[in-house]
Amino acid sequence: MNALSPTPSRAYDLNFARYVYENIDGGERLRMCMQCGACSGSCPIGQQMDHGPRKLFMMIRAGMKEAVLTSNTIWNCVSCYNCVVRCPRKVPITYILHDLANLAVREGFDAAKKADNARFAKAFMWSARKYGRTDERLVTGIYYFSFGLVEGMKRGMGNQKIALNMIKTKRMHLGMPHAIKAKDELQKILAKAQEIQDRHGKGA
Amino acid sequence: MSRTLTYYPGCSSQASAVHLDKSLRAILPPLGVQLRDIDDWNCCGASVGHIEAGHLANSALSARNLANAKAAGPEDVVTPCAACYLNTHYVNESIRGSEQLKGDLNEALGVVGKSYDGSLHVRHICELLVTDVGLDAIKAQVKKPLTGLKVAGYVGCQTVRPFANTERANKFDSYDDPTFLDDFTQACGAEALPFKMRTHCCGGSVSVMSPDKGLHLIKELLEEAQKLGADVISTPCPLCQTNVEMYQPEINKRFGTSFNIPVVFYSQLMAVAFGLDPVKDAGLDQNIIKSDKLLGM
Numbered sequence: 001m002n003a004l005s006p007t008p009s010r011a012y013d014l015n016f017a018r019y020v021y022e023n024i025d026g027g028e029r030l031r032m033c034m035q036c037g038a039c040s041g042s043c044p045i046g047q048q049m050d051h052g053p054r055k056l057f058m059m060i061r062a063g064m065k066e067a068v069l070t071s072n073t074i075w076n077c078v079s080c081y082n083c084v085v086r087c088p089r090k091v092p093i094t095y096i097l098h099d100l101a102n103l104a105v106r107e108g109f110d111a112a113k114k115a116d117n118a119r120f121a122k123a124f125m126w127s128a129r130k131y132g133r134t135d136e137r138l139v140t141g142i143y144y145f146s147f148g149l150v151e152g153m154k155r156g157m158g159n160q161k162i163a164l165n166m167i168k169t170k171r172m173h174l175g176m177p178h179a180i181k182a183k184d185e186l187q188k189i190l191a192k193a194q195e196i197q198d199r200h201g202k203g204a
Numbered sequence: 205m206s207r208t209l210t211y212y213p214g215c216s217s218q219a220s221a222v223h224l225d226k227s228l229r230a231i232l233p234p235l236g237v238q239l240r241d242i243d244d245w246n247c248c249g250a251s252v253g254h255i256e257a258g259h260l261a262n263s264a265l266s267a268r269n270l271a272n273a274k275a276a277g278p279e280d281v282v283t284p285c286a287a288c289y290l291n292t293h294y295v296n297e298s299i300r301g302s303e304q305l306k307g308d309l310n311e312a313l314g315v316v317g318k319s320y321d322g323s324l325h326v327r328h329i330c331e332l333l334v335t336d337v338g339l340d341a342i343k344a345q346v347k348k349p350l351t352g353l354k355v356a357g358y359v360g361c362q363t364v365r366p367f368a369n370t371e372r373a374n375k376f377d378s379y380d381d382p383t384f385l386d387d388f389t390q391a392c393g394a395e396a397l398p399f400k401m402r403t404h405c406c407g408g409s410v411s412v413m414s415p416d417k418g419l420h421l422i423k424e425l426l427e428e429a430q431k432l433g434a435d436v437i438s439t440p441c442p443l444c445q446t447n448v449e450m451y452q453p454e455i456n457k458r459f460g461t462s463f464n465i466p467v468v469f470y471s472q473l474m475a476v477a478f479g480l481d482p483v484k485d486a487g488l489d490q491n492i493i494k495s496d497k498l499l500g501m
């Protein structure tokens with residue numbers, strides 16, 4: 001891991017805001033945030049967020065790096081874009097939250113290992129990388145078992161009826177995962193993209 | 205007049221949303237649109253790829269698809285999946301707007317001898333139906349009007365919202381009050397109910413990941429549809445269809461409700477209204493909750 005945000009071990013980091021403005025996808029527009037709260041007010045999942053986007057953005061300005069990257073706000077966002085279309089300053093809030101989540105993953109915060117969304121993202125990308133396609137069965141299976149065997153069984157059982165319904169209606173197949181032909185090619189492209197990303201410490 | 209467009213079906217077309225893919229492939233040719241699939245297309249990363257892979261690697265997924273699309277021709281890329289549209293359009297527009305991103309992605313594509321110049325246009329199939337095909341052409345194909353069928357049109361969030369209010373908006377992107385779905389319903393001869401929650405979020409993949417956090421969102425949608433006396437809920441979004449349909453038993457168990465409302469794709473309604481085969485073309489056998497009323501039409 002390289003080129004990550006400054007001094008990852010400190011709870012407060014006054015350079016964090018600048019890091020976010022310069023490195024997080026869409027972060028430069030965050031400078032324009034006027035703390036109006038339209039984002040948090042329109043969030044359907046706001047009740048399940050510890051801070052909500054408005055407050056999170058204030059915390060970024062205050063340099064509260066650790067609190068930001070361990071906040072469940074970055075994990076609970078369901079990408080509905082309610083906030084983005086309402087923001088008077090056109091801050092690309094959803095993209096920023098996703099990229100902050102990615103930063104939390106790269107910096108290895110514990111919360112980023114435990115979050116449902118992070119586990120799911122990991123299972124999802126595993127399938128996308130390996131097969132070039134997402135196999136809904138494998139993704140949910142791997143996701144469930146990321147909680148351990150017992151919890152995985154429990155969650156799997158809870159969804160048995162759903163799976164059965166999907167099989168009956170031929171919306172879940174029983175054979176090998178669907179895969180693209182040029183798996184190698186895709187893996188090479190992704191590896192190179194990852195390398196470039198690490199080189200800059202950000203995407204673009 | 206017939207035209208060929210490049211088609212990005214998305215992973216859900218082979219799994220939970222086969223009936224969307226099937227019904228689209230049935231209704232588009234009569235409307236003068238031929239689909240040519242992107243060669244060996246890959247997953248777009250949906251809304252979580254970014255979190256695990258990062259911005260550039262996630263964008264590289266769409267870049268490969270776009271490179272393959274461009275290699276086949278300059279025609280517009282159309283996709284029926286909200287998340288596929290979001291990712292592919294976003295990456296395409298970002299490539300057009302940033303020389304650096306374009307350079308980085310081409311460096312990645314270059315390792316396998318591919319490239320992409322950002323010259324394509326990515327569109328949602330619903331937008332194609334509204335702006336290119338047009339409602340009149342749709343009406344002209346209706347042989348069996350769905351008279352008396354009460355439809356709650358559920359647009360969901362990602363189909364029209366992400367680019368509304370931005371310089372990347374396609375003409376049809378809007379978030380306040382999209383009417384296209386109701387227009388489709390009416391074009392099929394059915395009744396479009398005033399479903400106020402049309403752009404509310406269903407929670408997306410949260411219902412799979414953490415049902416405790418998301419199922420109440422679906423419950424609220426179902427409540428409103430039930431109050432209006434909906435025979436079916438119609439939606440353009442693969443994940444919405446699956447979510448709103450599949451979790452009804454679980455929601456009933458958790459909240460003591462008794463929902464049993466069929467959830468179909470707009471394209472399934474069109475296939476039936478066009479007089480096509482309800483099973484082979486509309487894929488109505490692939491809905492978990494069957495609509496007897498629709499099957500009997």
Ligand code: SF4
Nearest residue numbers: 033034036037039087
């Ligand atoms: S809506 Fe925009 S300007 Fe208002 S607080 Fe949220 S991000 Fe800031």
Ligand code: SF4
Nearest residue numbers: 043077078080081083
């Ligand atoms: S995109 Fe995320 S943060 Fe924004 S309103 Fe939706 S759930 Fe909330």
Ligand code: SF4
Nearest residue numbers: 214215216248287288
């Ligand atoms: S958004 Fe969903 S359907 Fe579209 S490619 Fe990605 S995983 Fe597949």
Ligand code: SF4
Nearest residue numbers: 360361362408443444
């Ligand atoms: S599945 Fe739900 S969350 Fe995703 S686009 Fe559709 S409505 Fe929005």
